[in-house]
Amino acid sequence: MKTVTIHAPATIANLVCGFDVLGMALNDPQDIMTISLRDEPGLVIEHSDGYQLPTEPEKNVAGAALLSMLEEAGQGIGFHLIIDKQIKPGSGLGSSAASSAGAVVGANYLLERPFSNEDLVRFAMAGEKLASGVKHADNIAPCIYGGVTLIRSIFPLDIVSLNAPDLYVTVVHPQIEVKTSDARQILRKDVKLKDAIRQWGNIAGLVAGIMKVDYDLIGRSLEDVIIEPVRSILIPGFDAVKKLSKECGALGGGISGSGPSIFMLSREQKVARQVEIVMKDIYTQAGIDFKTYVTTINSGGVRVVGA
Amino acid sequence: MKTVTIHAPATIANLVCGFDVLGMALNDPQDIMTISLRDEPGLVIEHSDGYQLPTEPEKNVAGAALLSMLEEAGQGIGFHLIIDKQIKPGSGLGSSAASSAGAVVGANYLLERPFSNEDLVRFAMAGEKLASGVKHADNIAPCIYGGVTLIRSIFPLDIVSLNAPDLYVTVVHPQIEVKTSDARQILRKDVKLKDAIRQWGNIAGLVAGIMKVDYDLIGRSLEDVIIEPVRSILIPGFDAVKKLSKECGALGGGISGSGPSIFMLSREQKVARQVEIVMKDIYTQAGIDFKTYVTTINSGGVRVVGA
Numbered sequence: 001m002k003t004v005t006i007h008a009p010a011t012i013a014n015l016v017c018g019f020d021v022l023g024m025a026l027n028d029p030q031d032i033m034t035i036s037l038r039d040e041p042g043l044v045i046e047h048s049d050g051y052q053l054p055t056e057p058e059k060n061v062a063g064a065a066l067l068s069m070l071e072e073a074g075q076g077i078g079f080h081l082i083i084d085k086q087i088k089p090g091s092g093l094g095s096s097a098a099s100s101a102g103a104v105v106g107a108n109y110l111l112e113r114p115f116s117n118e119d120l121v122r123f124a125m126a127g128e129k130l131a132s133g134v135k136h137a138d139n140i141a142p143c144i145y146g147g148v149t150l151i152r153s154i155f156p157l158d159i160v161s162l163n164a165p166d167l168y169v170t171v172v173h174p175q176i177e178v179k180t181s182d183a184r185q186i187l188r189k190d191v192k193l194k195d196a197i198r199q200w201g202n203i204a205g206l207v208a209g210i211m212k213v214d215y216d217l218i219g220r221s222l223e224d225v226i227i228e229p230v231r232s233i234l235i236p237g238f239d240a241v242k243k244l245s246k247e248c249g250a251l252g253g254g255i256s257g258s259g260p261s262i263f264m265l266s267r268e269q270k271v272a273r274q275v276e277i278v279m280k281d282i283y284t285q286a287g288i289d290f291k292t293y294v295t296t297i298n299s300g301g302v303r304v305v306g307a
Numbered sequence: 308m309k310t311v312t313i314h315a316p317a318t319i320a321n322l323v324c325g326f327d328v329l330g331m332a333l334n335d336p337q338d339i340m341t342i343s344l345r346d347e348p349g350l351v352i353e354h355s356d357g358y359q360l361p362t363e364p365e366k367n368v369a370g371a372a373l374l375s376m377l378e379e380a381g382q383g384i385g386f387h388l389i390i391d392k393q394i395k396p397g398s399g400l401g402s403s404a405a406s407s408a409g410a411v412v413g414a415n416y417l418l419e420r421p422f423s424n425e426d427l428v429r430f431a432m433a434g435e436k437l438a439s440g441v442k443h444a445d446n447i448a449p450c451i452y453g454g455v456t457l458i459r460s461i462f463p464l465d466i467v468s469l470n471a472p473d474l475y476v477t478v479v480h481p482q483i484e485v486k487t488s489d490a491r492q493i494l495r496k497d498v499k500l501k502d503a504i505r506q507w508g509n510i511a512g513l514v515a516g517i518m519k520v521d522y523d524l525i526g527r528s529l530e531d532v533i534i535e536p537v538r539s540i541l542i543p544g545f546d547a548v549k550k551l552s553k554e555c556g557a558l559g560g561g562i563s564g565s566g567p568s569i570f571m572l573s574r575e576q577k578v579a580r581q582v583e584i585v586m587k588d589i590y591t592q593a594g595i596d597f598k599t600y601v602t603t604i605n606s607g608g609v610r611v612v613g614a
Contacts, residue, residue, distance in 0.1 A: 021508040152512035153505075158527060160515050193496055196503040196533070198460075200510045201328040205459035207511045208467050211518035220465060226503070 002110055003036040005306035008102030009146075009298045010087045011094035012169075012263055013138035016254040017202035019227045021151050023094075023142035025298035026169055029086040031098040033062075035106035038078030043067070049085040061096040061127035062103035068126035069104050073114065079107055088291070091173045092257035097139030100127025105144060105302040117144055118159060132180050139257065146301030148210055162210050164299035165218065168272035170250070172241065172279035173261040175289040178234050183258035186230055195225045215251065215267055222252030222265070235260050237282045244282070248274040269294070309417050310343040312613035315409030316453075316605045317394045318401035319476075319570055320445035323561040324509035326534045328458050330401075330449035332605035333476055336393040338405040340369075342413035345385030350374070356392040368403040368434035369410035375433035376411050380421065386414055395598070398480045399564035404446030407434025412451060412609040424451055425466060439487050446564065453608030455517055469517050471606035472525065475579035477557070479548065479586035480568040482596040485541050490565035493537055502532045522558065522574055529559030529572070542567050544589045551589070555581040576601070 008031040015022035038044065043057040043066055057063030062081055070077060081103055087095040101124045108115045115123075124140045137157065141149040147164030151157075205221030208214070232238040232255060245264040246252065249271040253264035262279070266272040272294045283290040315338040322329035345351065350364040350373055364370030369388055377384060388410055394402040408431045415422050422430075431447045444464065448456040454471030458464075512528030515521070539545040539562060552560065552571040556578040560571035569586070573579040579601045590597040 018507070018511065020504045021511060150508070150511050150515060152508045152524075152528060158512070160512060160524060162515060187500060189500055190497040191500050191503050193494060193498050193533075196498050196506065197327045199503065200325070200507040201457070201459045203507045204325065204328060204457050204510045204514045205465070205467060207514040208457060208469060208518065211515065217459075217467060221459060226500075 003034055004106055004109055004304050006033040006035060006102045006106040007031070007303045007305060008033065008098035008105075009143055009301065011097055011139040011142045012256045013094060014227065014255065014257055015148070016222045016224045016228070016252065017199050017206055018150070019224070020136070020138060022148065022203070022206070023138040023151070024148045025142040025146050025301055026093070026171070026293070026295050027298045028293050028295040029093070031086050031102055032084040033099075033102045033106060034082045035103065035110065036080045037110045038080050041076050041078045043078065044080045046082045047085065048082055051085055051089055053085070053089065059130070061131050062099040064130040065100035065104050065124045065127035066107055069107055069115070069123040073111060077111070079110070088173065090177060092178070092255070092259045092261040093171070093173065094139035094143060094257065096127060096131035097124065097143050100124035101140050101143040102302050106304060109304045118157060120144055121159060122157060142301070144301045146299045147297065150207070162207065163213070164297045165210055165213065165215070167251070167297055168266045168269050169263055169295050169297060170245070170266065170272045170275040170279065171256065171261055171263045171293040171295070172283065173291045174235065174237060174283050175291070176236070176260050178259040180258045183231055183234060186234070187227065188230070191226050198225050218265070219251035222254070224254055228254050231255055231259060235262065236288065237286055238262060240282050241279055244278040245275045248278055250275050310341055311413055311416055311611050313340040313342060313409045313413040314338070314610045314612060315340060315405035315412070316450055316608065318404055318446040318449045319563045320401060321534065321562065321564055322455065323529045323531045323535070323559065324506050324513055325457075326531070327443070327445060329455065329510070329513070330445040330458070331455045332449040332453050332608055333400070333478070333600070333602050334605045335600050335602040336400070338393050338409055339391040340406070340409045340413060341389045342410065342417065343387045344417050345387050348383050348385045350385065351387045353389045354392065355389055358392055358396055360392070360396065366437070368438050369406040371437040372407035372411050372431045372434035373414055376414055376422070376430040380418060384418070386417070395480065397484060399485070399562070399566045399568040400478070400480065401446035401450060401564065403434060403438035404431065404450045407431035408447050408450040409609050413611060416611045425464060427451055428466060429464060449608070451608045453606045454604060457514070469514065470520070471604045472517055472520065472522070474558070474604055475573045475576050476570055476602050476604060477552070477573065477579045477582040477586065478563065478568055478570045478600040478602070479590065480598045481542065481544060481590050482598070483543070483567050485566040487565045490538055490541060493541070494534065495537070498533050505532050525572070526558035529561070531561055535561055538562055538566060542569065543595065544593055545569060547589050548586055551585040552582045555585055557582050
């Protein structure tokens, strides 16, 4: 029986001014999964973590992704998947994307790679549909490709791999619940043209900064005048985290996905560690449980190890 | 008396999905200007073209730009400027920007370059204010810097020079009047969030395509779902020009500035020439006078020659 181990990275979608189109992969946390080819058809899914996620393939995001893959790979194939989830569900760090993306990358490896990365994104999006009701790719794509990725368009799917800037990422996950559906509902359906112009100036600046490796430009472009002002009210401590992190020297940051996690980008590890201290202080004082990470941008995406 | 000759390129502002933030300089047409240091203070402006533009410095866009420069350079200085305008006023090809930018670049040269390019953009914006009532930089910046430029922000001014892609540009100027103020008035003040997202996906794709020199990506990203659908109704023949140009193999294009000129980008000169034939046919059949250009992207901006 062929078995491989998979490391599937956490991801930050809705990268500041890149709502719905820009995402980024992290080196920590990562889900660990093992996947084997079965001797018979069908999917068997187990969890070795304590999150009580469903194991029926149709109700499990990795299962939904694999089922979507098997529609094209052939129904005679079977996989056994064991998931050790390190990325907490509901954290806003792409937990469901890591399961979906990790499963299809591993399965593709076992099948000797009949599918392209773009195919794998398509399959994994079936997992996102199950998780959130919407087929979105801004966690899936960076999870599979690594680095910062642009999803220029979903229909048709158009993924553009950008560079992975040499930056430190400090993340805090305040342990409160923000439902993606709530976070989406509070957004206004219309935006002011002048705000939209400012936003597309910023995303153009952010992409240019990433491609030119111009960290000052990246910093100046990390501004979201449309989504963040609305969504940040769902996250206690957001304004303080942002203000004090920038005072420590962080380039900027924002809400990870639809929250509640918050991330800040820094050029130096020392600054990233200071930002972590600031985050810890804020949530300790607020009496809210939290978890922090100081990590870097993952440039390779899902990794097959121990094959 | 020191005299220099200046070539100031036409520019395309509002580059498709980059409304208000992206502009591009062209190698043809270009305004020709000569500027000399006078022995006494004050500005003397003449035109050697037939456009009957005002010559009083306060009413002339180049004059307004120079006056703005003299506020910082010192009032004791005087210039004599002769403008041979090749870029027709009201064409949507940055005619006023070429006068303003050309004048301040030439004056800066004569003063032995005390000012940075960013300073020169600031001064030249005084000319744009006179021409259109608004201090905008999306013609001025590419005119001075060359290539494709991003104006990430006007206040504070933040100009990002991108590459100059190796593309052919076909331009048609149908000789109808579209007032910038009318073109601005018909825009809705609010836009749908889903359209804004699509637009910022496209501008991110366009910037990435320019930086990665990925012409297919540039082509896919040349889509404007917000401004063009509204403004194109002011330009007879627009839809036909766009549709038939793409059928000839053009990557895409759109309205130049606020019109009425239309531009199309092509990878090959042969295609750019075919696009020109299509444009000529459409306006000949419509009985509308027009002028066409087949040119390339200007990479250097305003040029001081014959010093």
